Amino acid sequence: xxxxxxxxxxxxxxxxxxxxxxxxxxxxxxxxxxxxxxxxxxxxxxxxxxxxxxxxxxxxxxxxxxxxxxxxxxxxxxxxxxxxxxxxxxxxxxxxxxxxxxxxxxxxxxxx
Amino acid sequence: xxxxxxxxxxxxxxxxxxxxxxxxxxxxxxxxxxxxxxxxxxxxxxxxxxxxxxxxxxxxxxxxxxxxxxxxxxxxxxxxxxxxxxxxxxxxxxxxxxxxxxxxxxxxxxxx
Numbered sequence: 001x002x003x004x005x006x007x008x009x010x011x012x013x014x015x016x017x018x019x020x021x022x023x024x025x026x027x028x029x030x031x032x033x034x035x036x037x038x039x040x041x042x043x044x045x046x047x048x049x050x051x052x053x054x055x056x057x058x059x060x061x062x063x064x065x066x067x068x069x070x071x072x073x074x075x076x077x078x079x080x081x082x083x084x085x086x087x088x089x090x091x092x093x094x095x096x097x098x099x100x101x102x103x104x105x106x107x108x109x110x111x112x
Numbered sequence: 113x114x115x116x117x118x119x120x121x122x123x124x125x126x127x128x129x130x131x132x133x134x135x136x137x138x139x140x141x142x143x144x145x146x147x148x149x150x151x152x153x154x155x156x157x158x159x160x161x162x163x164x165x166x167x168x169x170x171x172x173x174x175x176x177x178x179x180x181x182x183x184x185x186x187x188x189x190x191x192x193x194x195x196x197x198x199x200x201x202x203x204x205x206x207x208x209x210x211x212x213x214x215x216x217x218x219x220x221x222x223x224x
Binding site: 004009032034036041042043044045046049051089091093098099100101102103104105 | 217
């Protein structure tokens with residue numbers, strides 16, 4: 001069956017460290033993978049998209065990798081801050097760059 | 113500012129009652145989506161529409177209905193046939209999945 005898994009339900013790290021979140025999928029062949037941030041009681045906010053032919057994408061303190069062989073994406077936040085505390089969702093397309101399906105999310109807490 | 117407006121923010125439904133959730137966007141996006149979010153689960157796709165007067169069922173369409181009479185509007189009706197409607201409902205739009213989805217702030221529906 002098709003499945004998207006994110007490494008853990010919750011992740012706690014110290015301020016200043018690098019947070020690494022994992023998104024694994026089975027029985028999908030996405031051309032695109034997205035990452036979103038969601039704060040409690042709010043809608044997700046789009047952060048980054050990476051294409052299947054891109055190994056890595058960066059945006060400020062964020063870095064995303066995409067390994068289609070391992071069927072895995074890694075999302076890194078460097079020099080993490082308490083303001084980075086949120087739930088992070090990965091999403092991948094089911095074809096033609098439309099109709100994305102979302103993972104369950106990882107709740108990140110950055111401790112001062 | 114452009115964006116997506118969902119209303120109401122909170123909605124209470126009695127057993128056997130139909131309720132309609134509003135979603136309006138002024139981003140000139142063609143595609144619009146409805147997702148349902150339950151605790152510990154990812155966003156699950158209810159319905160989506162890629163052009164006016166056309167829409168498709170998502171993964172959990174049973175007990176829901178939609179219309180798309182205008183580009184800006186994509187209301188969702190939760191019917192009495194939906195047996196477990198208590199959830200957080202999110203509307204999204206996009207000009208193309210590679211640009212990311214823009215989400216509304218959500219409607220929290222509770223059955224009383």
